[in-house]
Amino acid sequence: MIETLKTYFAQQRDQHIEELKDLLRIPSVSAVAEHQPDMIRCAEWVAAALNQAGLEHVEIMPTAGHPVVYADWLHAPGKPTVLVYGHYDVQPAEPLELWSTPPFEPVIQDNKLFARGSTDDKGQVMLYVKAVEAFLRTQGSLPVNLKFCLEGEEEIASKNLPPFVEAQAEKLQADVIVLSDTQMQALGKPALMYGLRGLAAFEITVEGANSDLHSGLFGGAVQNPIHALTKLLSSFHDENGHVAVEGFYDRVIELSEKERESFKQVAPDPDKIKKDLQVDSLYGEKGFTFYEQTTSRPTLEITSVSGGFQGEGIKPIIPNRASAKIACRLVAAQVPDEIMDAVEAHIHANTPPGVTIQLDRQLRGNPFITPIDEPVMVAAASAYEETFGVFPVYTRSGGSVPIIEVFGRVLDAPVVLLGFGVPGENLHAPNEHFHLENWDNGLETISRFWLKLGATDK
């Protein structure tokens, strides 16, 4: 069946690319108010394309911001339901003078399609639309049930999507969520990003006397809040770079040998990092590589510290307060509030006499992981391998993309990040482009993925 589909893709390629170009001509810049009409026009264009591909229940659903475009096809009873997430908004194109060709006039050069949004994310969204079209035109049906949830605010932090997903949880219910908004390792080298870190961020404030004190008249006899703070902060790590807060690692899922082996294929060269950052050595938790430290281990980083006179010169006072902000990057299955509970207990156990210490919880984001041995991950890896001729590498990122965790948690389903972008395609920068060999490979990988998912009953 895959050959029939590939033949269809080849025959229709020029037409499909022309349609993608039409989409790319709409300057759907979500961040800029004057593009509001373009946002509506773009949502309508996408809705029409979904409809034309054969999807049903196409709907432009309002949010507090730009609308979500929904569509589905639910005629594969007993088969899994796949929710496709993507976004139709783009980054601003400025600075325009750095573009070789106008950002909203798509041009193909060297088999690369240049336009704002070509790789992020209109090109990748259209792969799914055209895969649906191919199945329905050549087979009359899809191997799985499908739902589309395409938002218009990804480039402005998806601020209205979490409440939308919460509110529409029943409508969006699926067995697997697929996002195509990430990158491969390199051209020809597919990657499956299966983990992102979460976040627990908070502020610690130490208060001493009821006012700043003259360091000559009181220095040496009252607790200095900066001393108390630095003692406390320095107690958060042991000499091996481990976080020394009791219970911090309790829920951490340790890396398997398979994962650690796989990371060796993608781990950056520490010498290159040292050179790039101009530091004489790296420093992290003992027993883990740079890649493991930054993607698969939880951290506690003091992101800012402040106390005393912040102007020029030295004002010899003992300040009455000092504070620090801390961001913990979390890994599955750590829970942000549990981590902050643990830190709070550590603070209580380490508060010196003469000061009080408060912890103010500010940001929470759950870590995300889809274990690589989940059936959907095995199917995705296999689809990649059959298409590209090489097995994908498994990657994790140290950053946090809250919406991914929201989908997984609210819909209680695994999330697969099936990226077709490649590094160097200038997303968010001038001369953004999409390698068209990944247009072809993407269509094939997605089709294979659906066929594999459809081969198993739900």
Added chain:
Amino acid sequence: MIETLKTYFAQQRDQHIEELKDLLRIPSVSAVAEHQPDMIRCAEWVAAALNQAGLEHVEIMPTAGHPVVYADWLHAPGKPTVLVYGHYDVQPAEPLELWSTPPFEPVIQDNKLFARGSTDDKGQVMLYVKAVEAFLRTQGSLPVNLKFCLEGEEEIASKNLPPFVEAQAEKLQADVIVLSDTQMQALGKPALMYGLRGLAAFEITVEGANSDLHSGLFGGAVQNPIHALTKLLSSFHDENGHVAVEGFYDRVIELSEKERESFKQVAPDPDKIKKDLQVDSLYGEKGFTFYEQTTSRPTLEITSVSGGFQGEGIKPIIPNRASAKIACRLVAAQVPDEIMDAVEAHIHANTPPGVTIQLDRQLRGNPFITPIDEPVMVAAASAYEETFGVFPVYTRSGGSVPIIEVFGRVLDAPVVLLGFGVPGENLHAPNEHFHLENWDNGLETISRFWLKLGATDK
């Protein structure tokens, strides 16, 4: 002889107080440019008063700021030379509406003379002028050689006096320097302040990578300058509040039992301090009282700390730099640059991998001490005791008054702080006043002091 002098003081009292009132009517506010003519007028008035008292070589000596008034009487060969320091400038009188009577219209109420500068320092300066007058009118000579050095910039940090003293070291050469610009313990309770702390202040800067880093992508694998800084800062003190920098205490002159005993008479009540500062406990170097900690022990206080994003909310970065400012209060015979050398060595020994740390030396002030068993101190204590009927208490201050150390060091002579102010006289505040019983006691104490010094050959 003292009875003759006391009779003279009593007979001339009204006339002397009227002269002091004349001096107090001159608004010699050194901080305010529009009072420049008043500053000149005041210097001329003081010069005339010194001349009228019988002093010689009266001179208004220019500085880069307000002038110094000099005078001497050097006709006691073989006897010690006493240099009298004081100042003729005053603090601004504002806020004027809080004064019960106008600040530059002296008024006597309840044997207190109300006016700006009455206790700080014109009243105390005039004691010396009138003591000279009394000796010369009743005895025809002074028991010691005398030099006066009266400045016009004490209230603006004496910024031009150190270079003046350096340049005029030969002219100012003396065997003892007497300052009357300090306070007794209370009315009727004289005090001899014999020690002030010095200062070594510096900034420590930690630098890591060549730019701020994303805490998600690099967190856990590179040295965070705030972590390095807090580790370093927390290493400066041990668990007993001692400074843990090697060599820090090497030159410290330990307190004698006599000093520790004497301090018990002046030491403040720790419970009152806790209440005033609203802290549940005090905290300082173990083995020393609050008074000892704040006056006679060296300290290392972190006065400010800064690193990372200082705005509202949490910006999850690893900053590329962090810094702290530190003020060490020093006691005799510590040397500021030696202390900063020791801290620098401590830093080098405690610099973690992945960062560089710099120390920038910013302020230096030597500690001051005149041992209480120095003959001039014994004479001063005795003069106080004979006048007031009680032995003075020995006190130290934790602050730094650099000019005192400059006099002692440049002229290589002991400094005696013979204060006649008392707490509560509102110096630097509205309704400043001077207790006139200390006018009488001051004249007697100074006369007795000179007589005692003159009783010994140089």
